[in-house]
Amino acid sequence: xxxxxxxxxxxxxxxxxxxxxxxxxxxxxxxxxxxxxxxxxxxxxxxxxxxxxxxxxxxxxxxxxxxxxxxxxxxxxxxxxxxxxxxxxxxxxxxxxxxxxxxxxxxxxxxxxxxxxxxxxxxxxxxxxxxxxxxxxxxxxxxxxxxxxxxxxxxxxxxxxxxxxxxxxxxxxxxxxxxxxxxxxxxxxxxxxxxxxxxxxxxxxxxxxxxxxxxxxxxxxxxxxxxxxxxxxxxxxxxxxxxxxxxxxxxxxxxxxxxxxxxxxxxxxxxxxxxxxxxxxxxxxxxxxxxxxxxxxxxxxxxxxxxxxxxxxxxxxxxxxxxxxxxxxxxxxxxxxxxxxxxxxxxxxxxxxxxxxxxxxxxxxxxxxxxxxxxxxxxxxxxxxxxxxxxxxxxxxxx
Amino acid sequence: xxxxxxxxxxxxxxxxxxxxxxxxxxxxxxxxxxxxxxxxxxxxxxxxxxxxxxxxxxxxxxxxxxxxxxxxxxxxxxxxxxxxxxxxxxxxxxxxxxxxxxxxxxxxxxxxxxxxxxxxxxxxxxxxxxxxxxxxxxxxxxxxxxxxxxxxxxxxxxxxxxxxxxxxxxxxxxxxxxxxxxxxxxxxxxxxxxxxxxxxxxxxxxxxxxxxxxxxxxxxxxxxxxxxxxxxxxxxxxxxxxxxxxxxxxxxxxxxxxxxxxxxxxxxxxxxxxxxxxxxxxxxxxxxxxxxxxxxxxxxxxxxxxxxxxxxxxxxxxxxxxxxxxxxxxxxxxxxxxxxxxxxxxxxxxxxxxxxxxxxxxxxxxxxxxxxxxxxxxxxxxxxxxxxxxxxx
Numbered sequence: 001x002x003x004x005x006x007x008x009x010x011x012x013x014x015x016x017x018x019x020x021x022x023x024x025x026x027x028x029x030x031x032x033x034x035x036x037x038x039x040x041x042x043x044x045x046x047x048x049x050x051x052x053x054x055x056x057x058x059x060x061x062x063x064x065x066x067x068x069x070x071x072x073x074x075x076x077x078x079x080x081x082x083x084x085x086x087x088x089x090x091x092x093x094x095x096x097x098x099x100x101x102x103x104x105x106x107x108x109x110x111x112x113x114x115x116x117x118x119x120x121x122x123x124x125x126x127x128x129x130x131x132x133x134x135x136x137x138x139x140x141x142x143x144x145x146x147x148x149x150x151x152x153x154x155x156x157x158x159x160x161x162x163x164x165x166x167x168x169x170x171x172x173x174x175x176x177x178x179x180x181x182x183x184x185x186x187x188x189x190x191x192x193x194x195x196x197x198x199x200x201x202x203x204x205x206x207x208x209x210x211x212x213x214x215x216x217x218x219x220x221x222x223x224x225x226x227x228x229x230x231x232x233x234x235x236x237x238x239x240x241x242x243x244x245x246x247x248x249x250x251x252x253x254x255x256x257x258x259x260x261x262x263x264x265x266x267x268x269x270x271x272x273x274x275x276x277x278x279x280x281x282x283x284x285x286x287x288x289x290x291x292x293x294x295x296x297x298x299x300x301x302x303x304x305x306x307x308x309x310x311x312x313x314x315x316x317x318x319x320x321x322x323x324x325x326x327x328x329x330x331x332x333x334x335x336x337x338x339x340x341x342x343x344x345x346x347x348x349x350x351x352x353x354x355x356x357x358x359x360x361x362x363x364x365x366x367x368x369x370x371x372x373x374x375x376x377x378x379x380x381x382x383x384x385x386x387x388x389x390x391x392x393x394x395x396x397x398x399x
Numbered sequence: 400x401x402x403x404x405x406x407x408x409x410x411x412x413x414x415x416x417x418x419x420x421x422x423x424x425x426x427x428x429x430x431x432x433x434x435x436x437x438x439x440x441x442x443x444x445x446x447x448x449x450x451x452x453x454x455x456x457x458x459x460x461x462x463x464x465x466x467x468x469x470x471x472x473x474x475x476x477x478x479x480x481x482x483x484x485x486x487x488x489x490x491x492x493x494x495x496x497x498x499x500x501x502x503x504x505x506x507x508x509x510x511x512x513x514x515x516x517x518x519x520x521x522x523x524x525x526x527x528x529x530x531x532x533x534x535x536x537x538x539x540x541x542x543x544x545x546x547x548x549x550x551x552x553x554x555x556x557x558x559x560x561x562x563x564x565x566x567x568x569x570x571x572x573x574x575x576x577x578x579x580x581x582x583x584x585x586x587x588x589x590x591x592x593x594x595x596x597x598x599x600x601x602x603x604x605x606x607x608x609x610x611x612x613x614x615x616x617x618x619x620x621x622x623x624x625x626x627x628x629x630x631x632x633x634x635x636x637x638x639x640x641x642x643x644x645x646x647x648x649x650x651x652x653x654x655x656x657x658x659x660x661x662x663x664x665x666x667x668x669x670x671x672x673x674x675x676x677x678x679x680x681x682x683x684x685x686x687x688x689x690x691x692x693x694x695x696x697x698x699x700x701x702x703x704x705x706x707x708x709x710x711x712x713x714x715x716x717x718x719x720x721x722x723x724x725x726x727x728x729x730x731x732x733x734x735x736x737x738x739x740x741x742x743x744x745x746x747x748x749x750x751x752x753x754x755x756x757x758x759x760x761x762x763x764x765x766x767x768x769x770x771x772x773x774x775x776x777x778x779x780x781x782x783x784x785x786x787x788x789x790x791x792x
Binding site: 031033045046048049056058102103119128129132135136137138139153184197305306318354358359365 | 423424427428432435436439440442443444445468494495496497509513516517518519520521522523524525526527528529530531533534537540541544545547548551552555564565567568569570571572573574575576577578579580581590591595598599602603606610697698699700702703704706707709710711713714715717719720721723724725726728729732746750751753754757
């Protein structure tokens, strides 16, 4: 005689597991913090940190050994850039060094003696720029500003000389630069740091919080949790699919909420570039999410204690960030590491997401990535299901 | 009396060693975890040969000059001409599929315009999605084009009767001499690598501390710990911390070896100061772990918070984006992480070789975190003793 408990149909079982999982998530502060709290806190706090997007008015010191009208002009051009501000004019290089060591200035520019005289005599001269290489972005910003100023200043001098030889301004311009390179930075014209790092980072946070969160909620065979099965042991085979799909459903629901927050609202608040249709974004994120969720459920079965998932997964976050190529170009990494990192769905999803959302390539540009993610989801799902069957048979054999 | 106290600490150390032997999570936190983390990061940022970024050249001119430009671009450092699409539309497609990172268009009549002295523009389109990558490509492409342009200008000046020096002074009246201080190769690796290896070290130090001190509460083994420690929370904590301090200090030495010996990172300041700084930072993160456990009396919540805290520290140390560029609110936020101060010590002593007096305040800020954490010891003792704090997750 079957009990009513065993008569329950698969759909009802799935719904029951889904609700059960949601209930346990909402009654666990650690899991709530990771699964929902982190998705609010991280993107907002990070975006605030990066919200100024570009460095402006870095304080630099100019040592002007020439004190001429041309050197004055050079300094005022430097000060006029948005990147640096000439805050002080030390009398000597050693004085400048002291100011630098005291963190009063981030770099030094030295204009030599006879700067003006050499220029008027049509002799080559030079300006030295000392930039702080220990902070990479500061170095880059200061050096870029100095290069621009120097190019404009030099260009001006050359053009004047061509004009003195009788050329028109237009002709002089062409003579001074026979090939005129015109740079267009596409998709992120202001080269802003926030727009560059945040969209990819958000996808990575989505993955890491899901993996850790699912682990915290406990593998179904972990010691610190009661059996998740509703049916009696002999009927449990029938319950594997409803259990796994129920759980996956719960995390998919939570992820949808997180997407609304991080992918829609945070993007909107900080005006990150957005050239994609929302439906296209969702078409990419759906296989990504199910791949991550199945991977998470699979991994969670490996942890004996629930908190182990934090211990084992947290340290992978910065590594997963770098292998996805969001900040440091992937091409500099060993190839085997890049291939290995494809275990994480984000490694595939992030570049595709950036192409879709920042570059606006449309779905056709990311077809292969979407297919890869579906295959990955299917593989992880299948492995997890097989593992569950295996465990059930093992425990049945033990009894 | 002295003898007895010494004994208590050893008791606790013995007890801790047993615990470490029994649970594989401890072994992961203490040995394989940091090792894997450090080695993976090291491999990612190893100063290997950076492969060139692929670019596309659309050569509409097919002249001697355009071929020369194309070859020069291919030979330039950091970029390689990997595609030569027939038109800009094909090139655009390559860019969108991320097969190339930039397009250089050499327009029809380029050579003719250049030699007739009419305007000759070369448009360069760079994918700006990755700011770092775009910067490298831009620098490489523009330098190459400028060199060729300068060469043509020079030739014309000499044809018009100027001597070499006069021509040079016209092409480049003011030369910019670049001096990159403290990082002569302007190598981003030194910078990120040095910092991230330490992130890994402190992350594991912090998590291991939370895990072992939190487990006493989770399993309600606090009274046993206090008994072994002669009922003194200070002795118990000291004995429990020590094995971890020693092991993580060992990992700090391993990182130093990788950075200074293998990678040849500059060490311009005081190694003694760096050494002391590492030791104090490790101790601080250990004690902060106890503070977190005592404050929440919840192992799992502490681990979640702890992990999140260390991860956030990366952003707010100014490592990726300098703190000077952050809004005021975020700048205040940066002081809340010992890692921010550690990073300043590292830059001051390893790269800049600044006087120790410059770095000393940073060390004192780290000590402040330690003092605050120690103030939580009595609370931790209460958690150990009283049953109502036990067993929470």
